[in-house]
Amino acid sequence: xxxxxENCPWDKKQTLESLRYLTIEETYELADAILEKDMQExxxxxxxxxxxIVFYSRIASETGEFDxxxxxxxxxxxxxxxxPHIYSDIIAETEEEVKANWEKIKLKTGKKSVLxxxxxxxxxxxxxxxxxxxxxxxxxxxxxxxxxxxxxxxxFLELNEEIVKDKQKLQEEGSSxxxxxxxxxxxxxxxxxxxxxxxxxxxxxxxxxxxxxxFINRFQFLETQSKKDGKSIxxxxxxxxxxxxxxxxxxx
Numbered sequence: 339x340x341x342x343x344e345n346c347p348w349d350k351k352q353t354l355e356s357l358r359y360l361t362i363e364e365t366y367e368l369a370d371a372i373l374e375k376d377m378q379e380x381x382x383x384x385x386x387x388x389x390x391i392v393f394y395s396r397i398a399s400e401t402g403e404f405d406x407x408x409x410x411x412x413x414x415x416x417x418x419x420x421x422p423h424i425y426s427d428i429i430a431e432t433e434e435e436v437k438a439n440w441e442k443i444k445l446k447t448g449k450k451s452v453l454x455x456x457x458x459x460x461x462x463x464x465x466x467x468x469x470x471x472x473x474x475x476x477x478x479x480x481x482x483x484x485x486x487x488x489x490x491x492x493x494f495l496e497l498n499e500e501i502v503k504d505k506q507k508l509q510e511e512g513s514s515x516x517x518x519x520x521x522x523x524x525x526x527x528x529x530x531x532x533x534x535x536x537x538x539x540x541x542x543x544x545x546x547x548x549x550x551x552x553f554i555n556r557f558q559f560l561e562t563q564s565k566k567d568g569k570s571i572x573x574x575x576x577x578x579x580x581x582x583x584x585x586x587x588x589x590x
Contacts, residue, residue: 339392354397361390373547419443434474441475452476463543466532483537490530497523556586 342349364386371379392406399405404412420440423430430436441452449455452475456468473479480486500523535542560582564571571579 339389339396343396349393352393352397354394357390357393357397361387364390369547373544373551437471437475438477441472461543463528463532463546466529467536467542470533470536480533480537483534486530486534486537490527490534493523493527493530497527552590555590556583559586559589 339349344350364383368380368383368387371383391409395404395406395409418425420443421436422428422439422443423436428439430439444455445452452472453469456465456472460468470479480489497520500519504520532542535545560579561571563582563585564574564579569578
């Protein structure tokens with residue numbers, strides 16, 4: 339990295355800000371490799387992320403802010419601080435007790451809110467999961483999955499009520515409040531479903547991405563097979579498409 343920073347025109351030009359979006363991209367590439375269970379790809383993507391950590395540290399060292407050694411020492415110190423049940427006399431025998439300790443420690447270090455550690459720029463679904471996990475860490479949570487499932491059903495009913503009201507208003511007044519109230523209720527539905535996923539041990543982001551991949555595979559099968567049969571997908575009826583779709587479902 340030192341040699342590249344001194345001799346490569348591209349590497350010389352980079353800043354913390356210019357690397358930011360590339361790091362995000364690399365993180366998603368690692369996430370894809372993990373979902374595919376491709377260990378060779380995971381190894382490569384971890385190397386790419388490690389390069390970014392070294393790169394950021396090198397840039398910061400040029401202004402005397404910190405270097406890679408400071409980065410490593412900082413995370414080591416944090417690990418010791420966040421694991422008092424290992425490095426001191428605090429007792430935590432379950433995962434939940436460990437997480438609760440983490441949140442208490444964070445508040446002692448100056449964070450004003452339990453939720454302040456959740457990055458603002460996280461994708462909405464990931465952010466919802468992290469917010470719920472943070473709240474759980476200090477005991478703000480449901481008792482069991484059955485309660486959460488009931489909440490999901492309740493939110494669906496509230497969404498449907500708003501949709502019915504909106505249709506009535508459209509018929510009676512010729513106007514609609516669709517964008518505000520229905521969007522809000524739909525957001526509540528998604529939040530409650532993500533909460534339910536957490537309770538049954540499902541990562542909603544991974545689950546949805548697997549479904550995305552499944553949809554892509556099945557739709558592309560529909561495209562290629564119908565083309566082989568001399569059909570144009572844009573001219574096919576939904577019933578004709580369903581024949582190919584069902585064949586695709588048998589394959590994956």
